[in-house]
Amino acid sequence: MSILILVSLLGIGLILLLAEILFVPGTTVVGIFGLVISLAGIAYAFLTFSPEIAWWITTGAVIINLAAVVYGFRSGVWDKFSLKSSMQGGAFDDRLVGLQVGMMGKAASDIKPYGKADFQDQIYEVKSESGFIPVGTEITVIRIENNLILVK
Known part of the structure; x- marks a missing residue:
């Protein structure tokens, strides 16, 4: 035993x-x-x-x-548990290509302070620098930083 x-x-x-x-x-x-x-x-x-x-x-x-x-x-x-590949995407991809400071657009939704805006038939997520902007208002891009589009 x-x-x-x-x-x-x-x-x-x-x-x-x-x-x-x-x-x-x-x-x-x-x-x-x-x-x-x-x-x-x-x-x-x-x-x-x-x-x-x-x-x-x-x-x-x-x-x-x-x-x-x-x-x-x-x-x-x-080797079965180790990572063999890496991700190739990132936060700064081509989403903002063609968008420039000073570009004019229109508010596609109420921007309070975040909302949607239309620039050259493209919809972007934007942030208002000055607070509430009603839908349909003409807006201008004042700054682009870290994929954040600031408008007024």
């Missing part, structure tokens, strides 16, 4: 360490729990068996756990 308990503790600890490395890398909770269970198995070996046999069990468990960790890092599992 004591062999079954020892093998169960060491086996569960090893499985949890492998699960940490192979399946849920970066969480460390599973790995720490696996290490604690492996240490509990080693402590159980020292409590149950003679010191000489317990040291052999400890040596075997350390070698098997280290081999599992090395295998986990060399197996290429990290």
Whole structure:
């Protein structure tokens, strides 16, 4: 019975360490729990068996756990989780091309202080510098910064 308990503790600890490395890398909770269970198995070996046999069990468990960790890092599992591409979009894309300071347009909705405006048959989200601007009012672009169009 004591062999079954020892093998169960060491086996569960090893499985949890492998699960940490192979399946849920970066969480460390599973790995720490696996290490604690492996240490509990080693402590159980020292409590149950003679010191000489317990040291052999400890040596075997350390070698098997280290081999599992090395295998986990060399197996290429990290390549499955690593990012291989990057996003190419951004906040400053071509939405404001053709829009210039001083350009005249018309309020397509009430601008209070944000609203929609029509410049050369294109609808843009704008912000009023002076507060409320009713729909249909002629407006002028006074500033463009960080994709924000300020009008008056």
